[in-house]
Amino acid sequence: MSGKIRVGVLGATGMVGQRFIQLMDGHPYFEVVAVGASPRSAGKTYAEAVAGAWKMTTPIPAAVAAMIVATCDAAHFVDCRLIFSGLDASVAGAIETAHAAAGRYVISNSKNHRRDPLVPLVVPTVNAAHLAVVAQQQQRRATPGWIVTNANCSTTAMVVPLKALQAAFGPLRRVMVTTLQAISGGGYPGVPSMDILGNVVPYISGEEEKIEWETGKILGGVETAAAAAGDDGDASAFVHDPVRVSATCTRVPVVDGHTCCVSVEFACDTPPSLAAVAQAFRDYRFDGQDLALPTKPQHAIVVTDDPARPQPRLDVDAGNGQSVTVGRIRECSLFHVKFVALCHNTILGAAGSSLLNAEIMKERGLLGRA
Amino acid sequence: MSGKIRVGVLGATGMVGQRFIQLMDGHPYFEVVAVGASPRSAGKTYAEAVAGAWKMTTPIPAAVAAMIVATCDAAHFVDCRLIFSGLDASVAGAIETAHAAAGRYVISNSKNHRRDPLVPLVVPTVNAAHLAVVAQQQQRRATPGWIVTNANCSTTAMVVPLKALQAAFGPLRRVMVTTLQAISGGGYPGVPSMDILGNVVPYISGEEEKIEWETGKILGGVETAAAAAGDDGDASAFVHDPVRVSATCTRVPVVDGHTCCVSVEFACDTPPSLAAVAQAFRDYRFDGQDLALPTKPQHAIVVTDDPARPQPRLDVDAGNGQSVTVGRIRECSLFHVKFVALCHNTILGAAGSSLLNAEIMKERGLLGRA
Amino acid sequence: MSGKIRVGVLGATGMVGQRFIQLMDGHPYFEVVAVGASPRSAGKTYAEAVAGAWKMTTPIPAAVAAMIVATCDAAHFVDCRLIFSGLDASVAGAIETAHAAAGRYVISNSKNHRRDPLVPLVVPTVNAAHLAVVAQQQQRRATPGWIVTNANCSTTAMVVPLKALQAAFGPLRRVMVTTLQAISGGGYPGVPSMDILGNVVPYISGEEEKIEWETGKILGGVETAAAAAGDDGDASAFVHDPVRVSATCTRVPVVDGHTCCVSVEFACDTPPSLAAVAQAFRDYRFDGQDLALPTKPQHAIVVTDDPARPQPRLDVDAGNGQSVTVGRIRECSLFHVKFVALCHNTILGAAGSSLLNAEIMKERGLLGRA
Amino acid sequence: MSGKIRVGVLGATGMVGQRFIQLMDGHPYFEVVAVGASPRSAGKTYAEAVAGAWKMTTPIPAAVAAMIVATCDAAHFVDCRLIFSGLDASVAGAIETAHAAAGRYVISNSKNHRRDPLVPLVVPTVNAAHLAVVAQQQQRRATPGWIVTNANCSTTAMVVPLKALQAAFGPLRRVMVTTLQAISGGGYPGVPSMDILGNVVPYISGEEEKIEWETGKILGGVETAAAAAGDDGDASAFVHDPVRVSATCTRVPVVDGHTCCVSVEFACDTPPSLAAVAQAFRDYRFDGQDLALPTKPQHAIVVTDDPARPQPRLDVDAGNGQSVTVGRIRECSLFHVKFVALCHNTILGAAGSSLLNAEIMKERGLLGRA
Structure with a gap:
């Protein structure tokens, strides 16, 4: 035994x-x-x-x-x-x-x-x-x-940095995201090579709806058991966050690693500086961070200063595939802040x-x- | 001779x-x-x-x-x-x-x-x-x-459908775009294969600034020569359109064909229906359409109904590389309408x-x- | 009508x-x-x-x-x-x-x-x-x-230049070939992208046997109808050429175009010079060359002097896909001559x-x- | 310290x-x-x-x-x-x-x-x-x-299994090899993506000569120091093996891992069975195998029975990149035995x-x- x-x-x-x-x-x-x-x-x-x-x-x-x-x-x-x-x-x-x-x-x-x-x-x-x-x-x-x-998997890459922002600066109002997703997310045999070799497929069935819906549940809160228990059996135990998300999901010829190009609008009137955003990513600690867990990443978010990263080939295995790598933190001329986030779609993403x-x-x- | x-x-x-x-x-x-x-x-x-x-x-x-x-x-x-x-x-x-x-x-x-x-x-x-x-x-x-x-090249793919929308429905207020750009845009030897094979590089130097700035000049008008001539020699002959653009530019392992994932907010209060948008793309005629020109595309915009297109491999040569192919016309939960546009980056794009x-x-x- | x-x-x-x-x-x-x-x-x-x-x-x-x-x-x-x-x-x-x-x-x-x-x-x-x-x-x-x-398709790329050699210099004794074959040869959905993106699969079921067998029939002759008619209904109308072929077939991440790395041993004692071989490729005319045919290539074989060609991306469409491009003509230290041949696997090859x-x-x- | x-x-x-x-x-x-x-x-x-x-x-x-x-x-x-x-x-x-x-x-x-x-x-x-x-x-x-x-790097992938054959069955007479080499062998920036994305380049400068020459020195013996010392300072300390090699080297869109398609002719009259060849690969022990070395692979050769392997994506890291993976052991209709060998070109290969x-x-x- x-x-x-x-x-x-x-x-x-x-x-x-x-x-x-x-x-x-x-x-x-x-x-x-x-x-x-x-x-x-x-x-x-x-x-x-x-x-x-x-x-x-x-x-x-x-x-x-x-x-x-x-x-x-x-x-x-x-x-x-x-x-x-x-x-x-x-x-x-x-x-x-x-x-x-x-x-x-x-x-x-x-x-x-x-x-x-x-x-x-x-x-x-x-x-x-x-x-x-x-x-x-x-x-x-x-x-x-x-x-x-x-x-x-694509929700995952985005929601980790969104949580860090929410934790540091309060509610988010709007998020626009375009994903560039790896073929391993399509399973095996999955995506035909004739569709993706040297190509982009700007559509993944059901994916955009998942990102737009799941983000609110994940960033939301939990009802206290007592209150919820008073409800009938189907009352939700979860309070969805009101953040609104618009997603475009594409498939690219990458084996592992979903890349998310994200633009965020905070709910507050005076958004944080880019330096504060970067620091919030670096300082982010998740509920469970203190536990000694076998596959826990040292950092839930790894921030890269290389202007051309994160890249799937170089960054997908950060934290043995359990970290999200965030880079290109910069101002958005329409919302408040833009960044690029990457996660390993079959490890942290699955x-x-x-x-x-x-x-x-x-x-x-x-x-x-x- | x-x-x-x-x-x-x-x-x-x-x-x-x-x-x-x-x-x-x-x-x-x-x-x-x-x-x-x-x-x-x-x-x-x-x-x-x-x-x-x-x-x-x-x-x-x-x-x-x-x-x-x-x-x-x-x-x-x-x-x-x-x-x-x-x-x-x-x-x-x-x-x-x-x-x-x-x-x-x-x-x-x-x-x-x-x-x-x-x-x-x-x-x-x-x-x-x-x-x-x-x-x-x-x-x-x-x-x-x-x-x-x-x-x-990346501005080009986006601005053709934007012009069709502007012509049909009046001014645009905001445009968010993420591009997935081909390697041929980087010249030769250009992008090292070690950087892009099976990979995404979420950065192209200077590219985002170009899209954000050029769109306004292209969608704008021309001063009458008389008025402009009254100015000193550096007064602009062009009236920039006030549309605001936020761009994220990425490089993907595609040889030819830039893909743009676009979300548009109209300036008007009641945006057009998706059907009207699609029809506007199909009906779009450009200034010069009536001329008999050797490399003029039959349609400046080709609209595809295939939910998984446009794709670089299949659509890049539409109109012998002088058309823009547009697909995935759908509602945006934050702005008004989203679509995907593709152009041949070294033909129409250059x-x-x-x-x-x-x-x-x-x-x-x-x-x-x- | x-x-x-x-x-x-x-x-x-x-x-x-x-x-x-x-x-x-x-x-x-x-x-x-x-x-x-x-x-x-x-x-x-x-x-x-x-x-x-x-x-x-x-x-x-x-x-x-x-x-x-x-x-x-x-x-x-x-x-x-x-x-x-x-x-x-x-x-x-x-x-x-x-x-x-x-x-x-x-x-x-x-x-x-x-x-x-x-x-x-x-x-x-x-x-x-x-x-x-x-x-x-x-x-x-x-x-x-x-x-x-x-x-x-892979036989096709190789047998066109072999025929040119046979026509110019008489029988061939032995041919060793390694192919690098495109994914379109696998049909649709065909080769899973998880198998071939950034990868090589050194096996295609049944392919090596086809090359080794088909070459002899194609390079062989035809019995006269009179003699053959005297045989029973299953006697062959074809006299196989005795050339012996050994093939290794691999799949590579290329959309269209099979590349064959070929080494040839002539049956004669004094093999032709490399210059003569190159000239034989250039001068090769096939049975039917004089006919006016809609899809006939101008040259059955296109010879390239670029030391790094033929390449699928650049040469696959030679002769609208009906030519074979041959390059890297050089001595073989074991057999007589080596070269690389390329054909469009779904046009001339199918x-x-x-x-x-x-x-x-x-x-x-x-x-x-x- | x-x-x-x-x-x-x-x-x-x-x-x-x-x-x-x-x-x-x-x-x-x-x-x-x-x-x-x-x-x-x-x-x-x-x-x-x-x-x-x-x-x-x-x-x-x-x-x-x-x-x-x-x-x-x-x-x-x-x-x-x-x-x-x-x-x-x-x-x-x-x-x-x-x-x-x-x-x-x-x-x-x-x-x-x-x-x-x-x-x-x-x-x-x-x-x-x-x-x-x-x-x-x-x-x-x-x-x-x-x-x-x-x-x-390409010599390396081939010479490890050749050594195993030489050790088990005596001298080799002739070896024909076609390589499919990874881009990382070209350094950085190295191979332009315009040359290799979705493409094959059937030429690597100087590579074929290296394989053809180096194999003899590596598979050869060492002069005793005493005898050699009697010679002048440039007399070789090495006795080259007389094996003759013909190589074709190609570049394929793979990041890491050189694949070699090898055909071998033994010098002996009665070549070993395929089973004996496979066993010789499995049993091969190199000079140094018994030492406790930090980066020593457990097996210098890993034999795969999967008919479609070795593949770079799946096998390149065998033995932490210090093993060669061999598969597709089969008869050659011209020489004696064919197989495919793969090594990590920047680890064991460099x-x-x-x-x-x-x-x-x-x-x-x-x-x-x-």
């Missing part, structure tokens, strides 16, 4: 699933003991199931390689306390609900439950306080397990957020006894 | 110069008779001077290949009535001034004279009426020749603008007797 | 099918009157069927855009005399056979019938004499129609070969009365 | 120099104490000198960032016992000679001294025994220091070889007292 928390990974053969498995290799808290995928993969060893499709740059961890892949039926995961879901949105909703109903703690990268008024939508370096809502979720939904989600959320919950006693 | 206007090309070995030479191959109005470049190239044949550096996908026109390259000294171009300049900004200013002083008509792609209050800054499918200011320029500056400039400007001037009698 | 030969395109929505349709737009001999694709597309207009998947850089020809797509059942193509097939190999065999049995002349880009001993395998600028075998095929197989194939074969057959009276 | 060997890096601002500095960060044997570059950089801090041009994906080590860059004059490196040179070949020869004359131990990645008959040309996982020749070099050249070189050579020499007492 390793004494670690036993973990199952759903959608284990996909890009996000592979990243979960890679990041948990040798993890001090968590141990992958079950892997779920589509019926096509079920019954094969994990190595067989991902043959030719393992796209991480490190080998498949040996213990996982030899595991027999199951379908994602909750019955196959009774040994697991925690479930990481990298399922495709076309199937994630019902499967994750079933796992929570079966008493599993589900931490999902899928979009399906993000808008659920009792499901935390958490970027770990932004709004970890929302994670405590799982208690309300269990109580008001009367389920033994729960579901936590993390944000869309599996890494799930994992860091789990680590925070473990340290805060939200994953039960070890 | 061909009866064509004799043309010299300055900066003939660079990317823009090569494009000038390619576009003028077989041109019915113009004939390249002299090519100028740096002293390093002078004395060689053009073919020798560009050996290994000819980056067009068609062969060097035979007549030009055999020409002896001169330096850009105006004395070498006395046979030319018209000069196309693709010079680097580090040297373009004084050289172009000297050519105008020597009686040449100079049509330049360089930035140096764009802010001159008597030099037209013209995108041919936007503000060809400005070209007539060359008469004022000659008179008030007392030079036998004149200088005309075209816009920065040499093609110069050439089409020259064609318009020829048809309007501004190039003297043929 | 246009007086043109009525043509059907099978696999019309795929990459090769799209290229057929593009190349036949405005063609003086041929007119597309029917388009076939999978049952999923049948019943839609062609424009609907390829919505979002039209990957040519010119618009869909209007007449074809409005056609209703049929399945590939031969019954839907009774109006056609000629069929161009861009079908996937998984279905091409039986469908093409059925069309020939129904009296159609089938010119196919698929691999299925290439090894048939009565089916010509023809690169139009190499072995057009083989096309006459269709008469034997009809007679000995007792079918009213016939089938002609063209070569695999649809363009089919079309040029058809043009030759039309001029030689092999397509029946016009 | 750290007790580490004091090291200077020449060409410290270039790509190879940056890699040296990155790889030595925290190294247990070596400590960078001086950095040399061109006069343009001299006098600046290292961080200033590489501003905007640091292309590693990890930050500049703090201690080096603050160092003042000197010119490469030997007088500035008197504190150093060991010199790593990443100098450009245009200046490396004389500078390295001067450092050796001044008593430094010089380990160079440059080509200049590779053909010197007394200078070891060593791939650490191939022919570390050659390193001992430095004693002869000092004695016969009467210099207090010495020079050691490592191989060209700075990593230098460093591992230095580690071996340190353990073997060839770097003097610590």
